[in-house]
Amino acid sequence: MPGPSIRFQSVLRSSMPHLPERSPLVIVVSHLDELTRREPVALTLGTFDGVHRGHRRIIERTVAVARDAGIPSVLMTFDPHPREVIGRQGDPTYLLTSIDERMTLLDGLELDACVVLPFTRDLSVLDAETFFEEYLLRRLNASHIVVGVDHAFGKGRSGSAPELQRLGQKHGIDISVVSQLLVEGIKVSSTTIRNALLSGAIRQANLFLGRPYALRGIVVRGDGVGSTLGFPTANIELTDDNKLLPRSGVYIVAVGFDGNRHYGIMNIGRRPTLSKQMHISVEVHIFITSGNLYGQSMQIALLDRLRDEIRFENREQLIGQIQTDIAFAKERIPKLETDYNNEQFSFFKE
Incomplete structure (x- = not known):
């Protein structure tokens, strides 16, 4: 039950135009x-x-x-x-x-x-x-x-x-x-969670957060290499430049858009097998989707980490590893859905 109504003399939003209108909260x-x-x-x-x-x-x-x-x-x-x-x-x-x-x-x-x-x-x-x-x-x-x-x-x-x-x-x-607050004997703090993400310990970070860590972004055009491998990806441009990216690697993710929750795998890194790019990219392969996703806003919840980013000798090795990643992710998702209950997904904009 909310407390007594609260009134302040003056409220100005002009100094923060990026913050959208919300409830009176x-x-x-x-x-x-x-x-x-x-x-x-x-x-x-x-x-x-x-x-x-x-x-x-x-x-x-x-x-x-x-x-x-x-x-x-x-x-x-x-x-x-x-x-x-x-x-x-x-x-x-x-x-x-x-x-x-x-x-x-x-x-x-x-x-x-x-x-x-x-x-x-x-x-x-x-x-x-x-x-x-x-x-x-x-x-x-x-x-x-x-x-x-x-x-x-x-x-x-x-x-x-x-x-x-x-x-x-x-x-x-x-x-x-x-x-x-101590969880598993470790002090819960923003710094502890940042360090866990930077080390790739996504399950520990999520445990301390009390929900899956999430990224937000917009699908932009990439070079289309994923499609040539048989695994089309959505290239994500993050909406916040100051958002902490977890350690490079491959993750099992839930992706929220079009009013639905989808599942897939995400790669964070420089794609060493396919290119010599210097910048970090974020690419998501969604298991079941259709239609053009360019310009689509997405929220991506990181559920588990599969492996580090690896440089393979050839495309065939890379394709084989992606197939293994997808199979393992699909096998893991039912258990992850249990681990992350609906309450923990309450922040998630599908």
């Missing part, structure tokens, strides 16, 4: 000065990249606190990701989820509102106490703040959980610090 502002909240809220804040199981544990606590107090539950996040603003000059920032994906995932978690604040250089230099007093208290009127044990905010990440507790005690604000 999403509130986008160009600066928190645009917000005036008179009634108290239960608040959690962070980047929430991936909206993984650890994040959801914090959000569930926030919603529970809000319901007990009879006040709205609010999540504040940032766009762009702080790493894109204060990271090393020239180094790319690869993320588990775009802001739009984050909002889609958060939309089903019973929060009363999500505030998306643009992260700027000016915001990055605010010390923790100023941010706490001016933004969390004066603008959002937080009466209870919920964070994870590793949470940090403010310049230089000086606002640790212990510092937040000190500020809460000083201002009479309740602070809840949620303990770290």
Whole structure:
């Protein structure tokens, strides 16, 4: 049951035209000065990249606190990701989820509102106490703040959980610090999941996420080599340049488009047998499909990893390996459908 209705004085989307209109859950502002909240809220804040199981544990606590107090539950996040603003000059920032994906995932978690604040250089230099007093208290009127044990905010990440507790005690604000979630003895975090994806451990990454890791993109024209091998592929151009690509290799995937869920195999890599291309490509062979797919938007959920990308001596060896990959994938899919239940596919846009 949602908490009390929540009203903010001003909502502007002009600073983030890429973020589509959604339910009243999403509130986008160009600066928190645009917000005036008179009634108290239960608040959690962070980047929430991936909206993984650890994040959801914090959000569930926030919603529970809000319901007990009879006040709205609010999540504040940032766009762009702080790493894109204060990271090393020239180094790319690869993320588990775009802001739009984050909002889609958060939309089903019973929060009363999500505030998306643009992260700027000016915001990055605010010390923790100023941010706490001016933004969390004066603008959002937080009466209870919920964070994870590793949470940090403010310049230089000086606002640790212990510092937040000190500020809460000083201002009479309740602070809840949620303990770290361990799965199979491993700390669940966005960094842990990124590392798992980069090493090809897709099942571990999915376990920590609580759902299959997914890519989004549009089918574009390739060189048609897949068709000459007898395995036509959809060449995918990702819609987000900052999306983290897992380790190169061959994956079993579910593909969502045209209102249906399809299955297939996907190759991420440079196709060493067929070309000397330097860039990484993403190609999907869908087992059952028909018609022209060019221009089609697709969502691709990575279910399992079959193997590394291999350079074969000739096309015949490559064709034989693809046939083996397809046969093994089709054999595995019924078990994977059981492993990833419908609830875990609830984010998936078919």
